[in-house]
Amino acid sequence: MLPALVFYLAFYVVPLAQIFDWSLFAPHLTGKFYVQLFDDLAYVKALRNTIDISLLTTIIALLLGYPLAYLMVSSSARASRILMLLVLIPFWTSILVRSFAWIVILGNNGVVNRVLMASGLVGRPVALLFNMTGVQIGMVHVLLPFMVLPLYSAMRGIDRNVLQVARSLGASPVRAFAGVFLPLSLPGVGAGCVLVFLLSVGFYITPAMLGGPGQITLATMIDLMVNTLLNWGFAATLGVVLLLTVGIIFALFSTLMGTSRMMRPGGA
């Protein structure tokens, strides 16, 4: 216990504290970087992009992930286990590899565009990369498992007999699902949405790789500030914004839902 705490203090708490430090001192106490947040157009654009991408990713992942999680809990143990493995393989495949895969597939010469052209649906390649479409596809692909796992975990806790009871009391299948199963699965929906949103907000690799200059986000802007523009103070301030956003959502949610419900991988 103690070694972990000492390690966390030195290499987790101290680095985060240094971000606050850099955002406030240059070298004397200053609020100039925080003032810059309000009149920097690039920042406003990055903020809007970040919110748009995160919300849309969360909604799409929920709409796609819910049926999949439902299928997993309502199938035989064997089928369910295979489905789980198919979700976990991309989950543990390098994000770099998965984002790169989309470059190969969605490019002008990629398989999607060649199929579209061969079918005569389009006359020339559709721009699917280095724009919002590319970012959105890549983000949903990377984050979908993070939605499915908490949903699956919550749904597995639902006693499936309640559905039978509802049916035997005369409810239609749709009504039994909407009136009984859906409300019981809401904690999982909450956990999945919060987790996907949290991860989207800070996501760096996919927007940087599949987006264009117009898809700058808070995370890619931090990289730009540190590694290209060498504006460490403003980079630190963006880091504080990101950290507080994530911290507040996480704290609110964990008090509402209990500590570690959303943090158990594999639904364990």
Added chain:
Amino acid sequence: MSLSRIALWGFCGLLLVFLIAPILVVIVTSFDASPYMAFPPTRLSLRWYANFFSSAHWIEPALLSLRVGLATMASATVLGTLAAIGIARGRFPGRQALELFLISPMVVPIVVMALGFYFLFTGYHLIGTTPAIWLGHVVIATPIVVVLVRAGLRSVDPTFDLAARSLGANYWRTLWHVTLPSIRPAILSAAAFAFLISFDEVVIATFLGGPDATTLPKRMWETIRFEIDPTLTAISALLTVAATVVLVTIEISRGPAAPGRE
């Protein structure tokens, strides 16, 4: 099978294609002889694999990643396992808050962690060194070890520990001979995941690596951003196959229990 059930399977089938197909396409593409990354390949060849294994430009970063990954695995597994046991078996106030603190790096955006490490290690002149990347990776890998080992401990009866203690074993003997063996599968899978996290990690490696310490993901990242080299498809295929083998091994070694069972 009812109509709605067939529709559900159909929908999920398409979804799984969406999840898996991109990876498969890259694997197939990696065997294409042309430099245009064609799918399906026009002429089969292993030239991109040969290119990877024969060029220091790729092999040296791969070896560095391997070393950092193994070092991270060892450190994070020890730190995380001890912490998880402390939380699960300890009797002190604030255990819940402590657990939350220990797993909290999982929700801190990686780019923010990388920024903090960058500031910290600049002060110690460690930018561009392997230890900087290793320390950063231990911070992000330890929480997953805590979570997995903690879950493993839930499934073990704590009275075994008490029995050992009451039979005269001291704390460390109990830990070594009773507690640790009982959670061996959890520790092994935690170690595997700690390795994968480090081995795949891009952002920290890029922020801290400087010009001198280049891991495989950092080299891939730089390559993707400035040029497209089909060697990347071969590396992607190798990484995916390696990760899948690790994952399937873990899944099989967990036995016939349902996946993700506590």
